[in-house]
Amino acid sequence: MKHNLTLQAQGSPVLLLAYLHRENSYLPAAEFHLSPIYAERLEISLHDDLPGFEVWRVALGLEVPMPRNRDETSWVVVDGVVDDVRVRLTGFASADEVTAYDLAESAVSA
Numbered sequence: 001m002k003h004n005l006t007l008q009a010q011g012s013p014v015l016l017l018a019y020l021h022r023e024n025s026y027l028p029a030a031e032f033h034l035s036p037i038y039a040e041r042l043e044i045s046l047h048d049d050l051p052g053f054e055v056w057r058v059a060l061g062l063e064v065p066m067p068r069n070r071d072e073t074s075w076v077v078v079d080g081v082v083d084d085v086r087v088r089l090t091g092f093a094s095a096d097e098v099t100a101y102d103l104a105e106s107a108v109s110a
Contacts, residue, residue: 005036013042016085024059028052041086050076050101053091062089067102074098 007014013034020027030052033043046053057065057078065078074095079088093101 005039009036009039010034012040012085016042016083016087019083020059027056027059030056038086041088043088043090045090045092047092048094050091050093050097053089054101056089060087060089062087064105065089065091067098069095069098076101 017032028046028049031045031047033045035041035043044056046056053065053076060080060082062078062080062082065076067076068074073092074097075090075092076098077088077090079086081087091101
């Protein structure tokens with residue numbers, strides 16, 4: 001962990017979140033995470049809502065995500081930069097939902 005950090009170090013992600021709240025209040029509710037380990041990154045997660053994940057992904061202008069799974073957990077994740085802030089967007093869902101999402105995105109990208 002980075003020691004001696006202050007809230008100032010997390011200012012850019014906090015301001016981005018405030019901007020998104022003000023300018024894109026239609027976005028589905030999500031979980032937000034800030035960490036002193038990655039002070040310059042805003043993490044956004046949606047659970048059991050891949051359509052909501054897609055709305056966020058498009059609004060943020062992020063690339064098509066990579067599907068992941070481990071044991072019983074499946075998710076899609078994409079990292080990018082929005083207004084000079086590193087963003088990680090993650091959508092958790094069932095394995096079947098992640099597979100269907102990945103197939104649909106692959107068809108659109110082709």
